[in-house]
Amino acid sequence: MTIPAFGLGTFRLKGDVVIASVKTALELGYRAIDTAQIYDNEAEIGQAIAESGVPRSELFITTKIWTENLSKEKLIQSLKASLEKLRTDYVDLTLIHWPSPNDDVPVEEYLHALLEAKKEGLTRQIGISNFTIPLMEKAIAAVGAENIATNQIELSPYLQNRKVVDWAKQHGISVTSYMTLAYGKALKDEVIARIAAKHKATEAQVILAWAMGEGYAVIPSSTKRENLASNQQAQALRLDDEDKKAIAALDCNDRLVSPEGLAPQWD
Incomplete structure (x- = not known):
């Protein structure tokens, strides 16, 4: 995997809340942080990183390009604006947050622009998010699988997305899971x-x-120090085959994130 297996998510965290979450996570030893243009918290994250004293070279920062910025005229400028907010010369990974609604901007256009941003040194790696198999096929045709670091998708015990995961793996694209705890619903599962x-x-x-x-x-998120510390310890936990089978059986295609006008036709 070319990206860290464990990081901090910042979806829905804004203002002083996200500053505190990022600072606490960095104190605890987190080094990967995931944000997005639409989260409207890049500036606060930049502030938290600057005030933490952690060297930029130790961090892995991911941001995502919003749909309004997908055209070749806007994409690189929008990424430069994100870098300014994050107070850095580059991000480690930039994702296309959602495919362009109704294919208004072709996959080829925005991925070529993103690859250009990589060539300019604005981002170390590029990738995609919320992409289906047909969209991944288009992405590979546009820039090659070797240039797609990950596909960040909703994935939880209740939505295991096996078809998409297996296809991505077969084509050398790693998977990043978001909404892994299913909005907390999976925490109450017997x-x-x-x-x-x-x-x-x-x-x-x-x-x-x-x-x-x-x-x-x-990329789990939390505003509580004890949860941030506890989540981090998941890296040391090894489940056995019996555990894995039991979790595999929970899959019921329960998708929680499918915004109207934005979501593609899911596999």
Whole structure:
């Protein structure tokens, strides 16, 4: 995997809340941070990083290009604006957040622009998010699988997205899981609770360990120090085959993120 397996998500965190979350995470040893233009928190994250004193070279920062900035005229300028807010000369990974609605901007156009941003040194790696198999096919045709670091997709015990995951793996594209805890719903699952008790772990640790064990990168968020620290410990938890089978059986194609007018036709 060319990207860290474990990082901090910042979706829905703004203002002083995101500053505190990022600073606490960095104190605890987190070194990967995931944001996006539409989260409207890049400037606060830039501030938190600057005030943390952690050297830029130790960090892995990901941002995502919003749909309004996908055209070749706008994409690179919007990324430069993100860099300014984040107070850095480059990000480690830039993703296309959602495919262009109704294919208004062709996949080829925005991925070529993103590849150009990489050549200019604005981003070390590029990737995609919320891409289906047909869209991944277009992405590979545009820039080659070797230039697509990851596909960040909704993935939880209730939405295991096997078809997309298997296709991505076969074509050398790693998978990053978001919404891994299913908005907290999976934390209340009896099966997860049993596995957690067996390992003397938390439910969140079990789910994150399961996802990382499947080869996915995870980016859980939290505003509480104890949860940030606890989530981090999921990296050391190893589930056995019985645990994995039990979690595999929870899959029920329960998708939580499918914004109207934005979501593609899911596989």
